[in-house]
Amino acid sequence: MNYLDEFKKFISSHYLSTGVRLTLGAVVPSLIFQHYGILGDMIAFPLGTLLIGGTDNPGPYHRRRNSLLIAIATCFIVACITGFLRHIHFVIFLEIIIFGMFFSLVGVYGNRVNSIGLIALLVFVFNIDDHLSGDLVLRTAAIFAAGGIWYFALFMILQKLLPYKLIQQLLGENFVELGKLLWIKARYYFADPDYDDLFNRMVHQQVILRENHENLREILFKTREIVTESTNKSRVLMLMFLDSIDLFERILNSQQNYTNLHRAFDHTKVLRLFGTYITWLSAEIQQIGLAVQSGFPSHPKHDLDEAFNKCQRAFETMREQKMTHDNMEDFIMLRQILNSLQDITERIKKLHRATTYDAEVSKGYKLNVEAENFIPKQEYHPRILLDNLSLKSSHFRHAVRVTIGLLLGYITSLFLEVGHGYWILLTIVVILKPAFSITKQRNVQRIGGTLVGVFSGFMLLYLTKDGTALFMVMLLAMILAYSFLKTNYFIASTSITLYVILSFNFLNPQQITEVLQDRVVDTVVGSIIAYLISSYVLPVWEHTQINQYIRDALNANRKYFDVVAAKFTGKDLDINELKVLRKDAIIAMANLSDNFQKMLSEPKRQQLNMEEYHQFVATSHMLTSYIASLSTYAQTLEYSEFSVEFEVMIRQIDRQIKAATDIIEGKLENSFEIARESLPQNMKLVELLAKRKKEIKELGIEKADQSPARKMLSDLKTINGLFELISTITIDEIKILQKIKTVKT
Incomplete structure (x- = not known):
């Protein structure tokens, strides 16, 4: 994606919408009060608007309203x-x-409650001190609540006017x-790929997509108007x-x-x-995303039919010229890639049409999945807290760390002669996170952003005295701050510091020098306390939790494999169950x-x-990818005459995944024997393959292609290959886990 497309994505994103909504919600009343x-x-009042608005995370309407x-x-x-x-x-x-x-521990109830x-x-x-309310405590609390109610009213109005906007923005981003x-x-597919770098980038991208999918599932499947009272849109x-x-699958x-x-086709x-x-x-796909975000129809950037035909012609020409009975299996692999590309192409063409919201697109629509199975489950029972x-x-x-951090921060603020000691506590609260890696990252970004923001604010105040220009910069800084708060904390921290300095300059210009000094000192002190607390007070290192994630991954893959593989033994495939397990x-x-990514940011001694x-x-x-590939064939093909051969392979693979899970449980005794077992050969497939090679050798490719067994052999070879790869x-x-357990013991 080029810079122009990235800019378009940002302009139409829900992040910018949030930034503009919070900024205008706080600034417009402030201008009226100033008048x-x-x-x-x-x-x-504006403080209440900004803070209450900060709890408004994407989700179903009723959950946002209640929160x-x-x-x-x-x-x-x-x-x-x-x-x-x-x-x-x-x-x-x-x-x-x-x-x-208490307020740190309520995070057990999910992100929405954690935000509150x-x-x-x-x-x-x-x-915590009287800088905000003086002696008028109840009055100030009521004004703060009024600011929150004002944001709530804005939310209700915008939800009524643009009920699908958030869904479009999240779906487009997806x-x-x-x-x-x-x-x-x-x-x-290009020459000399860096496999490690590409794998790490794919992992990062899949983590992003998982978060997007969870947000979208919650909104789409818990919004009554979409599930039961649906409109065309x-x-x-x-x-x-x-x-x-x-x-995605x-x-x-x-x-x-x-x-x-x-190796086979680089030449x-x-x-x-x-x-x-x-x-x-x-x-x-990215063009479709931008169109969905903005609400306009998408237009193809390329002639996909012509481009695909070019790929197909290149494959067919090379196949005619270079395929022999010796390299036939390489061409089967290339054929399957071409089939995947054709499928993806058709899906993209369908999605382009969908962005028009034409009634024909949704004709015959029926939600053929059980929505409850796809919604993230979250209980709110008190026993969870207990x-x-x-x-x-x-x-x-984490709650203990936050509490000790606040105690140390408060004691420090009493001894430091600074005018805004509460900034120390504020820094500690926003930096300390359950994961050390995130705390470390936010610490660096907070200090860096504060220093850049203070320097920028100082230079602006030094170079210009134009109140209108400074006000416009403050507005821009506020929008950027709340737009990037959840995606780039460095930019957010820089912008927050800048708009805080400019707002203090408007309210009390005589003390702006002290504000600049206090901002730097308090942030540095708070960051130091947060770092020490996260490192030495009941830290939770990722390596202590990874076994549970490994166990979950193995169990999920085993269930996914079992339901997919059952189709190849002659059983019916439950599509709804398949999608849930996927x-x-x-x-x-x-x-x-x-x-694992969080582990990379932890101290070396913990890695x-x-x-x-x-x-x-x-x-x-790779295992999940291969099972997903197998599921594609399970949904489209029917080769029940091979069920006996496949059943033997399936049982052995299931035993292997079970053995890997047993190692995590500390049971290594059977795993060494299972790891030495080889998958039995599919003798029917071996016979078909030998027959096909003989046809090619004796008749040539052109005549051999007329054989009715060609398509079946290609599919079966791929399916069998997937079982072997799995x-x-x-x-x-199994071998990796054996090594880990051996090292630990």
Whole structure:
């Protein structure tokens, strides 16, 4: 994606919409208050708008509505309690312990509740001294709540006017990221690919897509108007999402043995031609994403039919000239790639048509999946909170770290002679995260962003005295701050610092020098405390959790494999069950990848068995991809006469995956024997293959192509090859896990 397309993506994204909504929601009332000379007394109003708006994460309408109301009530209560008791120092320490533990621990209920807890802590921090409310505690808390209610009203109005806008923005972003994944896939077809780099980029991209899919599933399947009271537009959006999941699986299952592919065809131009065409397909998917985000129909950037025909002609010409009975299997592999490209091409053409929202697109629409099976489950029972009151819980450890960090920060602020000591606590709250890697990253970005923001603010105030120009810069900084808050914390931190400095300059220009100094000192002090706390107070290192993610990935892949493979033994395939298990396998794979990526940012002494874990993550991705490839054939082909041969292979592969899971449980005794077993040969296929080679040798390719067994042999060879690859991968996983366990013991 070029810079222009990236700009288009940002302009039409929900991130910019959020930034503009929060900025205008805070600034417009502030201008009105300033006009009447009461902004100083009403400053809690825009603050309430910004903080309550910060809890408004993407999701179903009813959940967003309820979370906003809960956030308003919670923050009002916290502001009152803190304000009335802030002059009693020992009570403040009690509040830090109670609020710090409780509002950090509520993260066990998911991201939405975690956001409310974070904002409640920020409200506590803002009210810990009298800079905001003075002695008018109840009045200030009410004004703050009014700011939150104002944001709630904005949310309700925009939801009524643009009910599908958020879905379009998230769905469009999903297509853009899907296109990027396919672009990475295309790099495998060009000369001298860097396999490690491409794999790492694919892992990162799949983690992004997993998060997008979870957000979209929750919104689409929990929005009543889409599931039960659907309009044409909602039906098309649902169809596009379901098609995007199928397209993702198709891209995922196009995994090949690229080393063999390059060995066989590097001397020809066909791989480069395929790679170029796949790059074009990725551009088309991203074009569709931009169109869905913006709400306009998409237009193809390339003539896909002509480009595909060119690939097909190149393959057929080379096949006629160079295929022999010795290299026939290489050409079967290339044929399957061509078939995948044809399928992806047709899906993209269908998606282009869908962006017009033509009624014909959704004609005959029927949601043929059980929505409840695809919605992320989240319970809110009190026992979940009680079950996490243990040092075994990573959430509890995080709550302890936040609480100790706030205690240290508050004590430090009492001894430091700075005018905005609460900034120390604010820095600690926003930096400390459950994962060390994220805390470390945000720490660096917070310090860097603050320094750049302070320098930028100083230079602006030094170079210009034009109030209008400074106001416009402040508006831009606010929009950027809240647009990038969840995607690029460095830009967000820079922009927040800049607009805070400019706003202080408007409110109290005489003290701007002290504000600049305080901002730097408080941020650095808070960052140091956050770093020390995250490193030495009950840290949760990723290597202590990776076994659970490995177990989840193995179990998910085993269930996925079993339901797919059952079709080849003559059993019926339940498409709904298949899609649920596919979702579970992809989520488990992405969670494992995410865990491993976090390990890379931890101290070297905590990076145990990194080479082996990297190998396992790679093999886990390949295993899921091969099972996804197998599922494509399970849904489209019927070769029940081979069920006996396939059943033997399936049983052995299932035993292999079970053996890998047993190793994680500490049972190694049977795994060594299973790892030495080889998959039995499919004798029927061997006979067919020998017969086909004989036909080619004796009759030549042209006459041999007239054989009715050609298509069946190509499919069966690919299916059998997938079973062999899955078996090989699971044996590799057994050996990797044996090595990890041996090193640990």
